[in-house]
Amino acid sequence: MRIIVDLLLVLSALFLPWWLTIFCACVLFFVFERFYELFLVALFMDLLYGVPTEMFAGSEFILSILGVCLYFLLAFAKKRMRI
Amino acid sequence: MKMNYRLIRSARGKGRFTLLFPIMCIGMLALFHFFYPSVLARLFTRLAAPLWSLEREVLDTTHRLLALFSSKQSLLEDVERLSARLEEADRLLLDRELLLAEHRLLTEALGRIPAKERRILGNILSSPPRSPYDTVIIDIGERDGVLPGDLALSGSALIGRVSKARSRAATVELFSTAGKNTSVSILHDGQAIPAEAVGMGGGVFLATLPREVAVNVGDEIIMPPRTLLIFARVEAVEGSATDSFQKIYFKNPVSLQSLRFLEIKKDLLEE
Numbered sequence: 001m002r003i004i005v006d007l008l009l010v011l012s013a014l015f016l017p018w019w020l021t022i023f024c025a026c027v028l029f030f031v032f033e034r035f036y037e038l039f040l041v042a043l044f045m046d047l048l049y050g051v052p053t054e055m056f057a058g059s060e061f062i063l064s065i066l067g068v069c070l071y072f073l074l075a076f077a078k079k080r081m082r083i
Numbered sequence: 084m085k086m087n088y089r090l091i092r093s094a095r096g097k098g099r100f101t102l103l104f105p106i107m108c109i110g111m112l113a114l115f116h117f118f119y120p121s122v123l124a125r126l127f128t129r130l131a132a133p134l135w136s137l138e139r140e141v142l143d144t145t146h147r148l149l150a151l152f153s154s155k156q157s158l159l160e161d162v163e164r165l166s167a168r169l170e171e172a173d174r175l176l177l178d179r180e181l182l183l184a185e186h187r188l189l190t191e192a193l194g195r196i197p198a199k200e201r202r203i204l205g206n207i208l209s210s211p212p213r214s215p216y217d218t219v220i221i222d223i224g225e226r227d228g229v230l231p232g233d234l235a236l237s238g239s240a241l242i243g244r245v246s247k248a249r250s251r252a253a254t255v256e257l258f259s260t261a262g263k264n265t266s267v268s269i270l271h272d273g274q275a276i277p278a279e280a281v282g283m284g285g286g287v288f289l290a291t292l293p294r295e296v297a298v299n300v301g302d303e304i305i306m307p308p309r310t311l312l313i314f315a316r317v318e319a320v321e322g323s324a325t326d327s328f329q330k331i332y333f334k335n336p337v338s339l340q341s342l343r344f345l346e347i348k349k350d351l352l353e354e
Contacts, residue, residue, distance in 0.1 A: 014131055015138060017212040036108065043112065047124045048131060049214035051246040051254060055262025063215055068109065 006037055013045050018063070021045065022070070029074045030081075038074070042067030121249070128252045132222060135208035186311065202236070202346040203227055208252065210339050217260040217284050219243065221253050221345055229253045234309075234350045240337045241312045242345060255345065258306075258314070259286045259335060267314050269331070270303045278331070280304070280315070286335040288315055294322055294329050304333055 005028060012021045021041060029035040042063040050060035059065075116123060205221035214220075223229050225248050233245040235255040246256040258265050263282035267290070268275040276298065278290040292298065302317040315333040322329030 011134075014134055014209070015213070018215040019212075034104070036104065039109070044127060045215065048127050049209070049216050049218050049220070049254070050124075051216050051218055051256045051260075053216060053260065053262065054264065060216075064109075 002032060005032070009037055009041050010044065013041055013048070018045055018049075022063070022066070025067075026070060026074060029071075030078060036071075038071050039064060039067030121247075124247070125249050128220070128249050131220075132208060132252055135220070136206075136222070139206070139208075183311075202348045203229060205229075205253070205345050205347055207339075207342055207345055210342070211257075211285065217257045217282070218246065219255040219257065219339065219345065221255060221347070222251065223347065224249045224251045224253045226250050229347050230349075232350060233347050236312065236346045236348065237337045237342055237344075238346075239312055240335060241306055241309065241314050242335065242337065242339070244350070245347065253347070257286070257339075258282060259284060259288060265306060265314075267304050268307050269298055269317065270305060271298055275305075275307070277307075278304075280333070286337075286339060287318075288333050288335075290331045290333070291328050292331060294326055296329070298329070298331055 009021065009025060009028070012024055025035070025038040025041055029038055043061070046061045046063045050062075052058040052060050053062060056062050112123075203223055205223035205227075207219055208222050209220040211217050211219070219235070219242075221235075229245055229248045231245050231248055235242045235245060241258065243255045243257040243260075245253050247254040256263075258280070259282040261282055261284040265280045265282070265288075267278055267280045267288075269278055269290070270276075276292070276296055278292055280288040280290050283289055298317060298320055300317050300320060303313055304315040304317065305312065306314045313336060315335050317331060318334045319332040320329055321332070
């Protein structure tokens with residue numbers, strides 16, 4: 001089941017707007033245990049689309065950083081929600 | 084007496100592992116990327132390119148099939164509408180050749196012989212809003228002579244610059260990428276007003292100029308010294324009488340969503 005979901009998440013990174021993919025990953029975080037795919041898919045998108053961005057001090061891993069932040073934030077929320 | 088003990092999970096140990104694994108993963112990936120900066124990106128692009136091409140094929144086939152079911156009346160209306168637009172475009176382009184010849188003569192008179200340009204046509208594989216970076220991926224790369232720094236155009240409209248070139252694909256960074264600064268000139272009443280365009284994403288730019296500078300909606304913007312290529316067109320001018328500065332919003336004349344191809348050419352005028 002999880003492999004199919006991972007595959008769909010990769011396909012969504014290729015064909016859907018980036019924010020929708022991140023949103024789906026966030027929802028899936030509450031469905032599966034330790035959903036590391038959240039930042040892995042963010043890293044995948046960074047490697048695929050990323051270019052050094054002036055606004056973020058020339059970094060090309062903005063989504064990965066966002067993914068890591070979201071991971072810890074959602075892990076904290078999940079623990080409090082007893083899911 | 085038999086006793087049942089409540090199973091207590093070691094939350095502390097689990098929490099530590101939960102933290103440790105992602106940190107290790109990120110560390111390893113960061114190290115790998117540091118030593119081999121383009122390996123993963125090249126691999127993912129190579130895997131994604133056929134899927135994007137397949138998507139294009141599927142969409143084209145679907146459109147062709149749907150066209151079979153469209154009514155004759157709507158087709159006739161489309162033909163009429165497009166013919167009218169074509170006639171109007173032809174009328175607007177009447178002086179183009181004359182202006183080009185005049186430009187060539189003037190450039191030669193000034194001792195600057197325009198170099199022959201070669202454009203390479205590339206299919207758009209992926210465009211915003213898929214990418215969070217306002218980038219476009221095209222299906223031509225180093226093998227076709229595309230190099231980082233080359234200009235990406237659609238006809239006479241400047242779109243962006245090649246940021247990364249892989250063997251069979253390239254990433255084009257749009258000039259409108261959020262926070263990206265580009266030096267431009269606003270053409271107004273025969274004057275070229277220098278300005279700094281700040282990208283806002285989605286083909287939109289913002290420039291701030293003193294209120295006294297006259298700029299109108301519809302004024303064209305170029306990226307000097309590339310005077311034959313259009314950068315954007317002024318869409319709105321904001322600022323009240325009490326403000327010292329006015330905000331000028333301009334937009335690329337070409338909508339990326341409607342594009343299928345991009346042309347790549349060497350930037351011979353790069354400063």
